[in-house]
Amino acid sequence: MNASDSLCALEIAEHRRRILNKPLSHWNHIDLGYWLTSIGFGFCANEICQKLNYTGSVLLTITEEEIMNAGLPISEDLASVLYMEILLLQIYDCEG
Structure with a gap:
């Protein structure tokens, strides 16, 4: 992992922390894209959103x-x- 990868990973982690503090009903496509990337679906996040x-x-x-x-x-x-990640997200949202 090089310095730019580390910076990108830190940026994604920071966005994930911020969006997980928002109710799911307030998420937009950008929030969803960062969440998908943070769980390993960054390679197809745009297609999933579209x-x-x-x-x-x-x-x-x-x-x-x-x-x-x-x-x-x-x-x-x-x-x-x-789908399992989404279920976990729903549980987290209900508990928040």
């Missing part, structure tokens, strides 16, 4: 079937991982 028109409000009600049927550029296993 194909599903994701905002924080959508994350509150999205189903695994909707993720699987969205035609995302990820395997079925990764789609399941993404």
Whole structure:
């Protein structure tokens, strides 16, 4: 990891900390992009946001079937991982 990678990782971590303090219903596409990047989905964050028109409000009600049927550029296993991360996010949001 070089200095620019470290800086990028710190920036992503700082954005993640800030957005996790906001209710999901207030998240915008930028917040979602940083969150996706922070959980390892940065390689397809733009496509996920565009194909599903994701905002924080959508994350509150999205189903695994909707993720699987969205035609995302990820395997079925990764789609399941993404859904589990969303479920954790929903729990965190309810507890916050």
